[in-house]
Amino acid sequence: xxxxxxxxxxxxxxxxxxxxxxxIDYTISSPVAYETAWNCLIDTxxxxxxxxxxxxxxxxxxxxxPGLSLTNGVKVPGTKYVLDPVQGAFNIGTMIRWLDxxxxxLAAEWGHxxxxxxAILATADWLSRTTDKKFTIKDVLxxxxxxxEIQGCIALENSFNKVxxxxxxxxxxxxxxxxxxxxxxxxxxxxxxxxxxxxxxxxLRTYRHFPNAGSRKSWAAGDATxxxxxxxxxxxxxxxxxxxxxxxxxxxxxxxxxxxNAFKFQRPYGSYVMENILFKISFPAEFHSQTAVxxxxxxxxxxxxxxxxxxxxxxxxxxxxxxxxxxxxKKGPLNNPADRDHxxxxxxxxxxIFGRLTARDYEDNIAADSRIDALREKxxxxxxxxxxxxxxxxxxxxxxxxxxxxxxxxxxxGEEIVEYPLGHARRRSEGIPLLIEKYTSxxxxxxxxxxxxxxxxxxxxxxxxxxxPVDDFMDLMAL
Numbered sequence: 001x002x003x004x005x006x007x008x009x010x011x012x013x014x015x016x017x018x019x020x021x022x023x024i025d026y027t028i029s030s031p032v033a034y035e036t037a038w039n040c041l042i043d044t045x046x047x048x049x050x051x052x053x054x055x056x057x058x059x060x061x062x063x064x065x066p067g068l069s070l071t072n073g074v075k076v077p078g079t080k081y082v083l084d085p086v087q088g089a090f091n092i093g094t095m096i097r098w099l100d101x102x103x104x105x106l107a108a109e110w111g112h113x114x115x116x117x118x119a120i121l122a123t124a125d126w127l128s129r130t131t132d133k134k135f136t137i138k139d140v141l142x143x144x145x146x147x148x149e150i151q152g153c154i155a156l157e158n159s160f161n162k163v164x165x166x167x168x169x170x171x172x173x174x175x176x177x178x179x180x181x182x183x184x185x186x187x188x189x190x191x192x193x194x195x196x197x198x199x200x201x202x203x204l205r206t207y208r209h210f211p212n213a214g215s216r217k218s219w220a221a222g223d224a225t226x227x228x229x230x231x232x233x234x235x236x237x238x239x240x241x242x243x244x245x246x247x248x249x250x251x252x253x254x255x256x257x258x259x260x261n262a263f264k265f266q267r268p269y270g271s272y273v274m275e276n277i278l279f280k281i282s283f284p285a286e287f288h289s290q291t292a293v294x295x296x297x298x299x300x301x302x303x304x305x306x307x308x309x310x311x312x313x314x315x316x317x318x319x320x321x322x323x324x325x326x327x328x329x330k331k332g333p334l335n336n337p338a339d340r341d342h343x344x345x346x347x348x349x350x351x352x353i354f355g356r357l358t359a360r361d362y363e364d365n366i367a368a369d370s371r372i373d374a375l376r377e378k379x380x381x382x383x384x385x386x387x388x389x390x391x392x393x394x395x396x397x398x399x400x401x402x403x404x405x406x407x408x409x410x411x412x413x414g415e416e417i418v419e420y421p422l423g424h425a426r427r428r429s430e431g432i433p434l435l436i437e438k439y440t441s442x443x444x445x446x447x448x449x450x451x452x453x454x455x456x457x458x459x460x461x462x463x464x465x466x467x468x469p470v471d472d473f474m475d476l477m478a479l
Contacts, residue, residue, distance in 0.1 A: 010243040012191050015263055016198070019150055019173070020190045022269040023181040028145050033271035035462070037141040037148075042459050043279060043435050044102045044114040045477070046442035049078050050359065051098035053445060056337075060219055061091045072129040074122045077477040078446045085126040089175075089229045093118025093222030099359045100218070100341050103423075104278045104287035105148075106323070106391065106399060109155035111167035113273065116147035118225035119175035121470070123182050123232075128471040133184070137473060138466040143178045145274045150174035152273030156394075157264040161327075165257060166203040168224040173197045175228030185236055192241025196231045198253050199245050210330065213339040266394070276397065279423030281434050284359045288324040289347045291418035292401035296351040298416050299403055303352075310353040310371060312407045316379040318344065319402040319415070321387040329381045337362035345376040348403070390419070399424070436460065451476070 012020075028034070051057045062081055063069065074088025075081070081091060093115060096102050103114045120143045124135040151170040160167055176197040180190040203224070207216035235241070246253045247262070254262055283293045303309065318324075330343035340346045340362040349372050351357050360366065390398040399421055404414035422431045439459075443452045455476055459465055 012195065012241070012243040013246045015246055016191060016194050016243075018269065019177050019194055020187060022150070023146050023177045023190065024187060026146070026269065028142055028271055030145075030271040030275060033145050033274045034138075034141055034466075036274050036277060037144045038462060038465065039279070039432060039435060040103055040114050040144060040148075040274070040277060041117070041137070041141065042439045044096050044117050045077055046439040047097075047099060047101040048092065048095035049442040049446045050101065051095045052078050054098065054359075056215060057095060057098040057218070060094055063087055072126075074125045075471075075474045075478040077474065078479065080479045082478075083122075085122045086226050086229045086233070088122035088126065089119045090219075090222045090226035091118075092121055093225035094219045095222075097221040098218045099284045100286060101280050101284040101359070104280060105152045105155060105273060106278065106287060106397065107152070107156040108159040108392075109161060109167050109170070110287070110323070110327075111151060111155060111170055112221065113148040113151045113171075113174070113277065114144070115168070115171045115221035116151065116175045116178070116225065117144060118222055119179050119228045120144060120147065120182070121474075122225075123179040123229060124470040125474045127182065128469060135182070135470040136466065137468045137470060139182075140470060141466070143182060145271050146269075147174040147178045148273040148277060149269050149271060150177060152277075153265065153267060153269055154263060156266040158258075161205055163258055164204055166205045166208065166220060168220045169202045171221050172200065172224040172228050172231075175225050176231050179229055180232040180235060183232055183236055185232065188241070189235045189238070191243075192239060193232045193235035195241040195243065195245040196235065196239070197228065199242055200227065200231075202257060207338075208342065210332070210339075213334075213342060214336060215338050217338050217342075276425045278399075278421065278425075279431060279435055281423045281431050281438060283347075283357045284341065284362075285347045285357060286328050286342045286344075287421070288321070288328055288399060289344045289401070290421035290423070291399055292318055292320070292324075292344055292348050292403060293351055293357050294418045294421060295401055295403040295414075295416040296348045297355065297357075299405055299414060300352050300355045302413060302416075303405075304355075306413070308407065308413070310349075310375055312409075313352070313375060313378055313405055314408045315406040316348065316352070316375070317404045317406075318348065318379065318381045319384045319387065319404075319417075320344075320381050321391040321400060322383050323388075323391060324401070325381050325383055331376075334367065337364075340367060343376075344381065345379040346372065348379055349375040352405075397424075446479075 073082040076091045151174040180193040328344040387400040398419045400419040402417040
């Protein structure tokens with residue numbers, strides 16, 4: 001075969017063109033988007049620092065071959081690792097996703113757009129150390145806004161879970177586009193990179209559902225971000241693209257993986273997704289359960305005031321939305337932490353019993369408490385069509401849950417309704433101070449007092465932070 005690749009004259013699919021032209025040409029002008037991205041960056045890093053306390057996460061981190069390191073590689077925050085950008089993206093992407101505590105986007109397809117930070121931060125740090133391009137934190141925030149937008153706008157009207165595909169496909173596509181632009185690829189090369197992302201074999205949702213729910217769901221996004229960096233680097237060499245990767249008859253993504261349907265779009269790419277992103281502030285729990293856990297915490301307090309305990313409960317009814325039932329309504333055995341943090345009965349039972357829900361509460365030693373499974377069996381979910389409609393309404397985007405407790409003596413407590421979780425855009429003023437508290441607590445898990453103070457002083461000073469070189473910030477967070 002000839003080593004020379006002849007450029008195809010076939011036009012690229014419009015969906016691919018729209019992504020590429022957006023990352024190249026669109027100027028982010030929204031102050032709200034930048035301020036939200038700033039909050040998102042510090043929160044996402046904090047989630048990664050908390051995950052470093054878990055050996056199940058850290059055992060997957062480091063170089064592919066133990067002992068390898070680079071002189072000018074990516075510094076993985078909170079660790080001593082210095083890695084190539086592909087493995088650096090995997091490490092950062094894995095630690096920030098591990099505990100299911102970073103941001104969330106709910107639509108026809110749900111996901112966690114800050115997962116893209118693994119690729120973005122690794123690429124910015126590596127390029128800043130090895131090229132004349134010196135990225136600032138503002139450059140990182142711009143890339144985050146665009147990656148959020150690509151992932152979130154495709155997700156608005158297109159359900160990948162209904163065809164069995166995992167949402168990390170959108171992480172890979174979005175990350176590929178933005179890091180290819182960060183690497184200063186030509187338009188043709190970015191088109192090629194994005195087409196390669198769509199052509200990849202895509203992750204199945206098998207690892208998120210009974211009977212196979214497991215820890216891969218915690219590193220799947222890291223895998224997607226590392227693949228994105230790899231594909232961008234391949235495209236940079238001049239590797240050819242595949243213009244009809246989506247639409248090719250029989251062999252394209254639509255026919256092979258999307259039941260022959262083309263994507264639908266609700267809105268053009270801008271900055272809508274970042275402006276409306278959902279933060280997980282109070283509980284490391286799958287987002288469809290956040291309001292249910294918040295309601296359960298209120299009911300636990302009410303039970304205590306009335307002299308009641310969870311052992312007095314006969315039945316708990318959760319009035320909820322369809323997506324919650326489809327994803328996290330789980331009966332029967334829950335085999336590991338990854339299974340438990342995607343089971344609404346578990347995530348409601350724990351706060352009703354203990355008055356808390358932390359990442360540690362998914363571990364085996366807590367799950368072994370027989371009261372949890374006993375209460376899980378008494379919790380049922382019932383769909384409310386109004387909640388489902390409000391979940392999909394672009395002007396509301398609620399994630400409502402309502403809990404009612406029936407006690408063994410026939411008395412009723414509740415109904416406790418929470419429509420919008422603490423991390424919702426409608427509760428920003430209430431949530432951001434708590435988000436900063438969460439970030440501060442997570443820094444304390446890793447760094448000594450003087451280093452914590454330096455990181456906080458810089459990262460909470462918006463104007464100074466925006467102009468900070470990325471490699472300087474990464475140096476500050478390295479051990």
